[in-house]
Amino acid sequence: GAVVSQHPSWVICKSGTSVKIECRSLDFQATTMFWYRQFPKQSLMLMATSNEGSKATYEQGVEKDKFLINHASLTLSTLTVTSAHPEDSSFYICSADTGGTYSGYTFGSGTRLTVV
Amino acid sequence: GENVEQHPSTLSVQEGDSAVIKCTYSDSASNYFPWYKQELGKRPQLIIDIRSNVGEKKDQRIAVTLNKTAKHFSLHITETQPEDSAVYFCAPNQAGTALIFGKGTTLSVSS
Numbered sequence: 001g002a003v004v005s006q007h008p009s010w011v012i013c014k015s016g017t018s019v020k021i022e023c024r025s026l027d028f029q030a031t032t033m034f035w036y037r038q039f040p041k042q043s044l045m046l047m048a049t050s051n052e053g054s055k056a057t058y059e060q061g062v063e064k065d066k067f068l069i070n071h072a073s074l075t076l077s078t079l080t081v082t083s084a085h086p087e088d089s090s091f092y093i094c095s096a097d098t099g100g101t102y103s104g105y106t107f108g109s110g111t112r113l114t115v116v
Numbered sequence: 117g118e119n120v121e122q123h124p125s126t127l128s129v130q131e132g133d134s135a136v137i138k139c140t141y142s143d144s145a146s147n148y149f150p151w152y153k154q155e156l157g158k159r160p161q162l163i164i165d166i167r168s169n170v171g172e173k174k175d176q177r178i179a180v181t182l183n184k185t186a187k188h189f190s191l192h193i194t195e196t197q198p199e200d201s202a203v204y205f206c207a208p209n210q211a212g213t214a215l216i217f218g219k220g221t222t223l224s225v226s227s
Contacts, residue, residue, distance in 0.1 A: 042219075043205060043218065043219045044160065044215075044217045046215075049214055093159060104162060107159040
Protein backbone atom coordinates (compact mmCIF):
# COMPACT_ATOMS: atom_id res chain seq x y z
CA GLY A 1 0.00 0.00 0.00
CA ALA A 2 0.86 3.68 -0.05
CA VAL A 3 3.87 4.51 2.08
CA VAL A 4 5.15 7.83 3.37
CA SER A 5 8.66 7.81 4.79
CA GLN A 6 9.34 10.49 7.40
CA HIS A 7 12.77 11.46 8.70
CA PRO A 8 14.17 11.94 11.19
CA SER A 9 12.14 9.91 13.68
CA TRP A 10 13.52 11.97 16.52
CA VAL A 11 15.76 14.98 16.86
CA ILE A 12 17.17 17.07 19.68
CA CYS A 13 18.28 20.58 18.88
CA LYS A 14 19.40 23.68 20.70
CA SER A 15 17.22 26.77 21.04
CA GLY A 16 17.64 29.12 18.13
CA THR A 17 18.61 26.50 15.60
CA SER A 18 16.55 25.15 12.70
CA VAL A 19 15.38 21.62 12.06
CA LYS A 20 14.18 20.12 8.79
CA ILE A 21 11.72 17.23 8.66
CA GLU A 22 11.23 15.31 5.41
CA CYS A 23 8.31 13.29 4.16
CA ARG A 24 8.69 11.22 1.02
CA SER A 25 5.95 9.29 -0.72
CA LEU A 26 7.59 6.06 -1.86
CA ASP A 27 5.08 4.43 -4.18
CA PHE A 28 2.62 7.13 -5.15
CA GLN A 29 2.59 10.79 -6.07
CA ALA A 30 1.53 13.06 -3.24
CA THR A 31 0.06 16.17 -4.78
CA THR A 32 -0.99 17.33 -1.34
CA MET A 33 0.67 16.78 2.02
CA PHE A 34 -0.81 17.69 5.37
CA TRP A 35 1.35 18.57 8.35
CA TYR A 36 0.19 18.01 11.93
CA ARG A 37 1.58 18.71 15.37
CA GLN A 38 0.69 16.72 18.45
CA PHE A 39 1.52 17.76 21.99
CA PRO A 40 1.54 15.10 24.73
CA LYS A 41 -1.91 13.74 25.54
CA GLN A 42 -3.52 15.95 22.93
CA SER A 43 -5.00 15.46 19.51
CA LEU A 44 -3.36 15.96 16.14
CA MET A 45 -3.66 19.59 15.14
CA LEU A 46 -3.47 20.52 11.48
CA MET A 47 -0.70 23.03 10.90
CA ALA A 48 -0.68 23.43 7.15
CA THR A 49 -1.51 21.95 3.80
CA SER A 50 1.22 21.83 1.21
CA ASN A 51 0.59 21.51 -2.50
CA GLU A 52 3.23 20.53 -4.98
CA GLY A 53 4.61 23.56 -6.77
CA SER A 54 2.69 26.18 -4.82
CA LYS A 55 2.72 27.92 -1.47
CA ALA A 56 1.45 26.10 1.56
CA THR A 57 -1.80 27.06 3.26
CA TYR A 58 -1.38 27.58 6.98
CA GLU A 59 -4.02 27.16 9.66
CA GLN A 60 -4.94 30.10 11.83
CA GLY A 61 -2.38 30.71 14.53
CA VAL A 62 0.47 28.87 12.79
CA GLU A 63 3.36 31.17 11.92
CA LYS A 64 4.31 30.63 8.30
CA ASP A 65 7.69 32.30 8.78
CA LYS A 66 8.53 29.93 11.59
CA PHE A 67 7.29 26.72 10.03
CA LEU A 68 8.57 26.72 6.48
CA ILE A 69 7.00 24.19 4.19
CA ASN A 70 8.39 23.23 0.80
CA HIS A 71 6.72 20.82 -1.59
CA ALA A 72 8.94 21.02 -4.64
CA SER A 73 8.15 17.61 -6.07
CA LEU A 74 5.35 15.07 -6.10
CA THR A 75 7.29 12.81 -3.76
CA LEU A 76 8.87 15.17 -1.23
CA SER A 77 7.51 17.68 1.25
CA THR A 78 9.60 19.27 3.97
CA LEU A 79 8.82 21.17 7.15
CA THR A 80 11.54 23.37 8.61
CA VAL A 81 11.13 24.64 12.14
CA THR A 82 13.17 27.83 12.24
CA SER A 83 14.64 29.42 15.34
CA ALA A 84 13.28 26.60 17.44
CA HIS A 85 12.29 27.18 21.06
CA PRO A 86 11.41 24.71 23.81
CA GLU A 87 7.70 25.34 23.23
CA ASP A 88 8.13 23.93 19.71
CA SER A 89 8.98 20.57 21.22
CA SER A 90 6.29 18.25 19.91
CA PHE A 91 5.47 15.28 17.70
CA TYR A 92 5.27 16.35 14.05
CA ILE A 93 3.62 14.07 11.53
CA CYS A 94 2.79 14.31 7.86
CA SER A 95 -0.09 12.76 5.99
CA ALA A 96 -1.00 12.37 2.34
CA ASP A 97 -4.22 11.64 0.60
CA THR A 98 -3.48 8.70 -1.62
CA GLY A 99 -6.37 9.70 -3.81
CA GLY A 100 -6.79 7.71 -6.97
CA THR A 101 -3.79 5.47 -6.39
CA TYR A 102 -5.14 3.86 -3.24
CA SER A 103 -7.96 4.86 -0.96
CA GLY A 104 -7.70 6.88 2.19
CA TYR A 105 -4.85 8.67 3.85
CA THR A 106 -1.41 7.50 4.81
CA PHE A 107 0.76 8.89 7.59
CA GLY A 108 4.47 9.25 8.08
CA SER A 109 5.91 7.68 11.20
CA GLY A 110 6.28 11.04 12.92
CA THR A 111 9.18 13.10 14.23
CA ARG A 112 9.71 13.71 17.92
CA LEU A 113 11.34 17.14 18.22
CA THR A 114 12.91 18.18 21.50
CA VAL A 115 14.34 21.68 21.77
CA VAL A 116 16.73 22.23 24.66
CA GLY B 117 -14.56 24.77 9.02
CA GLU B 118 -15.29 21.44 10.59
CA ASN B 119 -16.05 21.39 14.31
CA VAL B 120 -15.55 17.91 15.77
CA GLU B 121 -16.58 16.70 19.20
CA GLN B 122 -15.77 13.26 20.52
CA HIS B 123 -17.15 11.56 23.63
CA PRO B 124 -16.25 10.19 26.04
CA SER B 125 -12.71 11.45 26.57
CA THR B 126 -11.86 8.37 28.63
CA LEU B 127 -13.47 4.94 28.71
CA SER B 128 -12.61 2.05 30.97
CA VAL B 129 -14.09 -1.39 30.35
CA GLN B 130 -13.54 -4.94 31.42
CA GLU B 131 -12.14 -7.41 28.94
CA GLY B 132 -14.97 -8.87 26.90
CA ASP B 133 -17.23 -5.84 27.30
CA SER B 134 -18.26 -3.56 24.46
CA ALA B 135 -17.05 -0.01 23.96
CA VAL B 136 -18.79 2.78 22.08
CA ILE B 137 -17.28 6.14 21.14
CA LYS B 138 -19.33 8.87 19.53
CA CYS B 139 -18.23 11.66 17.22
CA THR B 140 -20.32 14.64 16.19
CA TYR B 141 -19.39 17.02 13.41
CA SER B 142 -20.68 20.27 12.01
CA ASP B 143 -19.89 20.31 8.29
CA SER B 144 -22.76 18.83 6.32
CA ALA B 145 -20.42 18.50 3.33
CA SER B 146 -18.33 15.86 5.11
CA ASN B 147 -18.51 12.57 3.26
CA TYR B 148 -15.70 10.50 4.76
CA PHE B 149 -15.79 9.24 8.34
CA PRO B 150 -12.73 7.36 9.60
CA TRP B 151 -11.68 6.13 13.01
CA TYR B 152 -8.03 5.94 13.97
CA LYS B 153 -6.22 4.13 16.75
CA GLN B 154 -3.02 5.63 18.07
CA GLU B 155 -0.57 3.99 20.39
CA LEU B 156 1.90 6.09 22.34
CA GLY B 157 4.54 7.65 20.13
CA LYS B 158 3.23 6.07 16.94
CA ARG B 159 1.36 7.18 13.88
CA PRO B 160 -2.44 6.94 13.78
CA GLN B 161 -3.65 3.68 12.34
CA LEU B 162 -6.89 3.52 10.38
CA ILE B 163 -9.11 0.88 11.91
CA ILE B 164 -12.35 1.45 10.04
CA ASP B 165 -13.96 4.07 7.84
CA ILE B 166 -17.31 4.71 6.23
CA ARG B 167 -18.45 6.88 3.39
CA SER B 168 -21.59 8.96 3.36
CA ASN B 169 -23.65 6.63 1.20
CA VAL B 170 -23.46 3.83 3.77
CA GLY B 171 -25.11 3.68 7.20
CA GLU B 172 -23.09 0.93 8.83
CA LYS B 173 -19.92 -1.03 8.25
CA LYS B 174 -18.49 -3.92 10.21
CA ASP B 175 -15.08 -5.56 10.30
CA GLN B 176 -14.91 -8.45 12.76
CA ARG B 177 -15.11 -6.90 16.27
CA ILE B 178 -15.20 -3.33 15.02
CA ALA B 179 -18.13 -1.46 13.50
CA VAL B 180 -18.96 2.10 12.57
CA THR B 181 -22.45 3.56 12.30
CA LEU B 182 -23.28 6.83 10.60
CA ASN B 183 -26.23 9.15 11.04
CA LYS B 184 -25.77 11.90 8.48
CA THR B 185 -29.01 13.64 9.40
CA ALA B 186 -27.91 14.07 12.99
CA LYS B 187 -24.25 14.52 11.96
CA HIS B 188 -22.73 11.90 14.14
CA PHE B 189 -21.00 8.58 13.75
CA SER B 190 -19.92 6.02 16.30
CA LEU B 191 -17.23 3.42 16.77
CA HIS B 192 -18.32 0.12 18.29
CA ILE B 193 -15.82 -2.41 19.60
CA THR B 194 -17.19 -5.71 20.84
CA GLU B 195 -15.44 -8.35 22.93
CA THR B 196 -12.74 -5.91 23.93
CA GLN B 197 -9.24 -7.17 24.58
CA PRO B 198 -6.33 -5.57 26.47
CA GLU B 199 -4.60 -4.87 23.16
CA ASP B 200 -7.50 -2.58 22.24
CA SER B 201 -6.22 -0.15 24.89
CA ALA B 202 -5.12 2.98 23.03
CA VAL B 203 -6.31 6.44 22.06
CA TYR B 204 -9.01 6.54 19.40
CA PHE B 205 -9.69 9.50 17.15
CA CYS B 206 -12.46 10.32 14.75
CA ALA B 207 -11.56 12.52 11.78
CA PRO B 208 -14.54 13.42 9.57
CA ASN B 209 -13.88 15.36 6.40
CA GLN B 210 -14.58 15.84 2.74
CA ALA B 211 -12.50 13.23 0.97
CA GLY B 212 -9.30 14.80 -0.30
CA THR B 213 -9.16 17.57 2.27
CA ALA B 214 -7.30 17.50 5.55
CA LEU B 215 -8.48 15.17 8.28
CA ILE B 216 -9.72 17.16 11.26
CA PHE B 217 -9.26 15.08 14.37
CA GLY B 218 -11.47 14.92 17.41
CA LYS B 219 -9.85 15.34 20.82
CA GLY B 220 -9.52 11.61 21.26
CA THR B 221 -10.82 8.90 23.57
CA THR B 222 -8.46 6.98 25.81
CA LEU B 223 -9.75 3.42 26.01
CA SER B 224 -8.49 1.21 28.81
CA VAL B 225 -9.37 -2.48 28.76
CA SER B 226 -8.60 -4.30 31.96
CA SER B 227 -8.28 -8.06 32.16
